[in-house]
Amino acid sequence: MVSKLLSSQTIIYHLILFFSFSLSVNYFINLEFINFLSYVFFHLTLIYLVFYFFHFSLIFISFLYGVFFDIFLIDFISPHLISFLVFVFLFYYTKKFLLNFSSSTISYIIIGITLLMFVSETLIANIFFNYPINYQNLSWLCFTSLIIFFPSLFVFSKIDKL
């Protein structure tokens, strides 16, 4: 269990998570696409990590990232925390069923969950904190997810082989 937590791949994934988190919460007006890319990449990495390197500590890590994303991007806690934890809890209780799927099906599930997370975060921010649904941002996120999904999987598979 501890070896799974401290394996070289897991450490690389956690470094990627922290770096993409840092890029997401520091807004670069001239390089906005980097913020979108890193925000999407963070979600993809977290979901991939939960699917293939699940460890109990990931629940706590998701909790921390959810809280910090909410504090930095919204200043109120809810949207990211709720969507991250709901996903991790759902996975925890259905992992025996989910891991029976083929790798390609899991890939589609990962992209589906990513898009669902973006929608749920936007909806929660709108319902709880009155932030208007920005359809342009949402469509940019979905578009970026679809574009970087396969390259990300390629990078992840390379990391897995390390």
Added chain:
Amino acid sequence: MALSFKVKAISRSRFIRNAFLTSIFILSFLLVFFSKSDYFVFNKIKSISNSYLHPITSFLVSPVKVISQLQTQFYDFRNLQAENNILKEEVMRLKKWQALAIHNNSENKVLKKLLNSTDNNLTLVKTTSLTSRNDFMYSKMININAGLKDAVINDMAVVNYRGLVGRTVDVSVASSRVLLLTDPNSSIAVKTVSNDNYSLLQGGDDGIHLVSAFNKDEKMPKVGDLVVTSGSAQIFPSNILVGKIVEVRNDNFVVLPFVDFKNIDYVQVVENK
């Protein structure tokens, strides 16, 4: 014996896991529940994350920041010739205005003495630079490098040379966050310069304009009217420039702020005298 020990160990680890899951669930619920209220613990979490985590993330992304600055410099350099011509014309225009302003200023001083009036209700607390921005997705916030050590506290007005920028929230020892006017959750009490029409402004859905949420007396101002802070909410000092009315609808009006929120370098934290 070995089997009973194994069963005990499994049930113990299951108990620890369930306790952990329950505590995470309860903690999340409490955080979500208290996040909208001004609880000390919640503010402390925000302050700690601003003081410790934010510098780490800023340091990590500093190469990207440098690239972003280089790109800006490149664009500036490319437009240098055209901007130079514009500035030459601007200097000529400003020289004429300067002569007029000097004349008006001396006249103003004499009139103030006659009226025995005291104005200029602002006290400068700190002039500070912007360290990073957090207005990427949802909230419209910026971080400045002035905090409690510079006598900055929550709910102080932040201005720049163009007008009102926002107010301080989440003040920590060395840094603070500023909630920009364009945030949907910000609210400012304003009045029009021409006919003292009092109203409340909130950030619009587009993240650029401000929309009136409440109008006193239900009389609507005109397009082109200037909007300044009324000072009635006790947060913002009165008569700070906010923006210009660009659209009047049936039940509200739209204001374009004077401050260019995409180009903020330095700001001033001010308070009522």
